Structures are given as C-alpha cells and as structure tokens.
Amino acid sequence: MAAVNLRPDDDNSTLISHLYNPEIYTQMLPQQGTAEGNKPTKRRRRRSRAKEVAEAAAGLKKRKLSSEQVKLLEMNFGNEHKLETERKNRLASELGLDPSQVAIWFQNRRARWKNQKLEHQYSMLKKAHDSAVLQKTHLQSEIEKLKEQLAEAKNEIQKLVEVSERNRRWSVTMDDVQAAACWGEILMEEYEDVFYSMQENNYNEPVEWYLNYMYTNY
DNA sequence: CAATACTAATCC
DNA sequence: GGATTAGTATTG
Secondary structure, eight states: OOOOOTTTTTTTOOGGGGOOOSOOOOOOOOOOOOSSSSSOOSSSOOOHHHHHHHHHHTTTSSSSHHHHHHHHHHHHHHHOSOOHHHHHHHHHHHHOOOHHHHHHHHHHHHHHHHHHHHHOOOOHHHHHHHHHHHHHHHHHHHHHHHHHHHHHHHHHHHHHHHHHHHHHHSSHHHHHHHHHHHHHHHHHHHHHHHHHHHHTTTTTOOHHHEEEEEEHHH
C-alpha cells in the first residue's frame, strides 16, 4: 500500500495543485552547464557549478519562462497532453525556446497534471469516506433506538404472558365444564327420585320427608 | 516516465 | 538567514 499521509493538518492548505502558481516575471538566469564526465561515486552526477557561474557571467539564456510563454504552453497543454515533434518545434520557434525545453515543460506539466488528478480523486474519496462515517453514526444511533424498542416490546410480551398465565390458572376449562355437567346429571338422577317420592307420599314437611327419604333409600 | 537535483523566490 | 516553495532540468 502506498504511504498515505494521514496527518490531520494535511488538508487543502498543502495540496500539490496549490503549489503550482506561475509567477509573472522573467528572469535572466544562468543556464546549466553541460554534464561533464566526472562521475561522483555516491551522489547523482550534477551540473558543474563553475560552468553555471561562468555562463551566468556571460549573460546567457533565461531559466524561468515568461508568463506569456507559460500561457501559450498551457493553452497547448489544454488541447492535448502529448507533444508530437511537429507541434513541439512549432511551439519552440513561436516561444523562442529550445524544442527540448518545450518537451521538458510538457513532461513536467504532465507530472503536475497527474498529481492534480490524484489529488482530486483523493478529495472525492475523502468526501465519500466522511459521509460514510457520518451515516454510520446515524445508523448506530438508529440501532440503539431500535434495541430500546425491542427491549420494551419484550417487556410488554412478558407482562402479557404473565397475565395470561394467571388467567389460565383461574379460568374454567372444557374439562371443568364436562365434569360439572357429569355431576349435574348424577344429581338430577337423585333429584328425580326425590321429586318422585315427594309426589308419591305427599309430604309437606321437609323434615318429615327427609327422614322418610333417608329411611327408604339408605 | 519517476525520481530527484538544482536554485530563485518567498516565507517566517 | 535557514526552511520552504515552485519551476526547470537531469538521470536512469
């Protein structure tokens, strides 16, 4: 994975694209010396400082491009980021530059453009990431709310279960009804006897009847 | 082309 | 006045 800088202060203030801001000036600067054959053992071969100074004294070519030159180069870059030989030479003579300078400018510009693109993609990803994080917190609070509701509902269910349990214990079941009906029949049979004997013997006094009843049946 | 050297300009 | 920035150029 690429080493992504995640420092909190690494925000827009240090975006690479902001670094590119051509100034409006033209400088007469020393041209670089041609690379000579002295190869240092460690560092990369560098231009001869002595030669640069010498050429600066001679007042040779400018280093930084003028704003006019940059403007034209930018316009050309906007059309097509690649540079064919023909366009390169035309631009070079138009700008009074070496064709190699134009080529190098395009190369550097492409690098800058690539950085800008990456930067843009990064900011888009960051935006998406931030909103995802935000949504996550929203969803999490939603979860908490729903959990609370669920606990409440469970509580409610438990209460209802308890109530129905109580009701079941004290309610009349079908068995109860049948048992009662059975008893009723038995009693009715006995009552029939009682009624019958009451009518037969024409008892008016309950005690008298009762004694007679007990006597004749038991 | 990527990496980076180089350096004027600018910042702090 | 040293660190940083920005643009140009070189090297592999």
